[in-house]
Amino acid sequence: MGSLASFDEVENVFSNNVNPLDPEEFRSQGHMIIDFLADYYQNIQKYPVLSQVEPGYLVKRLPTTAPYVAEPVEAILQDVQQHIIPGITHWQSPNYFAYFPSSGSVAGFLGEMLSTGFNVVGFNWISSPAATELESIVMDWLGQMLDLPRAFLFSGNGGGVLQGTTCEAILCTVTAARDRMLLKVGRDNIGKLVVYASDQTHSALAKAAKIAGIDPKNFRAIKTKKSAAFGLSPESLRHAISIDVKAGLIPLYLCATIGTTSTTAVDPLIPLCDVAKEYGMWVHVDAAYAGSASICPEFRHFIDGVEGADSFSLNAHKWFFTTLDCCCMWVKDPSSLIKSLSTNPEYLRNKASDSKQVVDYKDWQITLSRRFRAMKLWLVLRRYGVANLRNFLRGHVKMAKRFEDLVAGDGRFEVVVPRYFAMVCFRVPPSALPFRNQVGNDETRANEFNRELLETVNAAGRIYMTHAEVDGIYMLRFAVGASLTEDKHVIMAWKVVQETVDAMLNTL
Numbered sequence: 264m265g266s267l268a269s270f271d272e273v274e275n276v277f278s279n280n281v282n283p284l285d286p287e288e289f290r291s292q293g294h295m296i297i298d299f300l301a302d303y304y305q306n307i308q309k310y311p312v313l314s315q316v317e318p319g320y321l322v323k324r325l326p327t328t329a330p331y332v333a334e335p336v337e338a339i340l341q342d343v344q345q346h347i348i349p350g351i352t353h354w355q356s357p358n359y360f361a362y363f364p365s366s367g368s369v370a371g372f373l374g375e376m377l378s379t380g381f382n383v384v385g386f387n388w389i390s391s392p393a394a395t396e397l398e399s400i401v402m403d404w405l406g407q408m409l410d411l412p413r414a415f416l417f418s419g420n421g422g423g424v425l426q427g428t429t430c431e432a433i434l435c436t437v438t439a440a441r442d443r444m445l446l447k448v449g450r451d452n453i454g455k456l457v458v459y460a461s462d463q464t465h466s467a468l469a470k471a472a473k474i475a476g477i478d479p480k481n482f483r484a485i486k487t488k489k490s491a492a493f494g495l496s497p498e499s500l501r502h503a504i505s506i507d508v509k510a511g512l513i514p515l516y517l518c519a520t521i522g523t524t525s526t527t528a529v530d531p532l533i534p535l536c537d538v539a540k541e542y543g544m545w546v547h548v549d550a551a552y553a554g555s556a557s558i559c560p561e562f563r564h565f566i567d568g569v570e571g572a573d574s575f576s577l578n579a580h581k582w583f584f585t586t587l588d589c590c591c592m593w594v595k596d597p598s599s600l601i602k603s604l605s606t607n608p609e610y611l612r613n614k615a616s617d618s619k620q621v622v623d624y625k626d627w628q629i630t631l632s633r634r635f636r637a638m639k640l641w642l643v644l645r646r647y648g649v650a651n652l653r654n655f656l657r658g659h660v661k662m663a664k665r666f667e668d669l670v671a672g673d674g675r676f677e678v679v680v681p682r683y684f685a686m687v688c689f690r691v692p693p694s695a696l697p698f699r700n701q702v703g704n705d706e707t708r709a710n711e712f713n714r715e716l717l718e719t720v721n722a723a724g725r726i727y728m729t730h731a732e733v734d735g736i737y738m739l740r741f742a743v744g745a746s747l748t749e750d751k752h753v754i755m756a757w758k759v760v761q762e763t764v765d766a767m768l769n770t771l
């Protein structure tokens with residue numbers, strides 16, 4: 264009886280008086296979170312860049328059940344500091360050089376807050392006209408900044424859409440290409456459709472093709488060579504296609520990459536699009552990382568030939584100061600996407616959509632519900648302007664160049680592939696290793712040495728890099744792109760690498 268009474272009391276005190284969207288509570292607690300994050304950024308250099316926790320660390324620290332009674336934000340933030348931050352790999356640290364960085368920015372965070380703060384579900388125009396219209400406008404702005412052909416812009420009867428990620432952009436375009444082709448050749452022929460790319464193409468493509476029902480046997484990852492800097496050779500593409508066509512298969516889709524994930528290789532768009540055109544294939548250009556660079560006139564040439572493609576995408580959440588998720592995708596023929604992806608249930612019908620005068624972005628993507636992502640891209644474009652954005656990117660390229668020069672200036676290292684953007688692939692080559700205790704061949708030994716080098720560097724926590732293994736060569740990737748990185752961090756990173764190699768060579 265006594266315990267039941269106190270149970271009721273708890274219900275009354277802690278539940279009935281709480282308004283989950285109380286404006287004053289939002290104000291005061293919102294300020295606390297901002298202060299917390301500002302302090303985090305002030306102190307970010309003090310944390311080991313790569314999280315040092317062991318798997319399962321958190322379950323040992325947190326209660327086994329959710330709290331029944333509400334807890335204060337102060338207590339939660341204390342736990343974030345104590346238990347969550349140790350398990351965070353600090354992507355925004357100035358000493359973060361791994362994968363492709365996710366360049367954060369104040370404008371990106373503020374845009375995210377506005378987007379999340381309105382919390383609208385903008386699936387079609389009427390569900391929030393501003394969300395749709397702002398998206399179309401910023402996509403045309405960014406398209407112009409990239410000097411995309413007009414055919415990709417709304418003003419040229421194409422159009423842009425903000426997807427969550429490149430994986431979704433690729434899946435949507437493969438699906439549109441598939442349906443366009445099947446309309447011509449008949450649904451029964453889905454087993455004959457073939458998707459092409461280089462062996463350096465992101466794994467997103469193979470997954471998308473599989474999801475879209477392309478027979479995994481009909482996925483061609485065409486071999487690239489170090490001598491061609493791992494770019495896809497148009498002759499190799501033509502050769503692969505001609506074998507398939509002879510075998511009665513149907514070429515469907517080519518994914519060309521500008522800035523591959525392993526080494527930032529660049530596929531030559533002009534000749535590749537020429538080949539694809541002969542066969543009526545859909546060409547998608549995946550410029551997830553490097554596409555942003557094309558807002559600088561001096562880097563625009565990397566996407567020369569994009570006019571021959573059907574679709575183009577880049578991740579603003581990689582190297583464009585916008586928070587995850589924000590993949591910018593343009594298509595020349597939105598109707599091909601819409602034919603594949605549109606739905607028209609009665610409960611979503613409205614005059615605006617029926618009039619066909621508006622964009623309903625639900626028909627350009629996989630999901631129905633969608634976030635107001637345009638807000639954050641708009642904030643980034645407006646707060647920095649083209650001039651600053653170009654300078655941010657140039658600064659990163661310059662720092663990577665600096666690192667490249669440091670690597671090249673030390674005879675024990677080599678730069679493995681040409682540096683095009685802000686990422687340097689390097690290693691200690693076999694020739695720099697003493698020939699003692701030989702096991703296996705020289706390349707294998709070098710690979711093991713470089714793997715240990717990377718693990719040792721990362722375990723120390725001062726910097727974080729990742730690796731690639733291409734054509735049997737294990738290399739370290741040094742990717743500049745975290746917004747807080749300055750020259751001094753690059754120089755410190757190089758010192759860490761050098762000192763680690765000194766120590767390792769001494770014990771060989």
Ligand SMILES: *Cc1c(COP(=O)(O)O)cnc(C)c1O
Pocket residue numbers: 363427428429430431465467520522523524549550551552578590
């Ligand atoms: C990062 C990357 C992807 C995957 O991007 P998501 O947005 O995570 O799907 C695809 N392609 C390339 C070239 C990438 O660098």
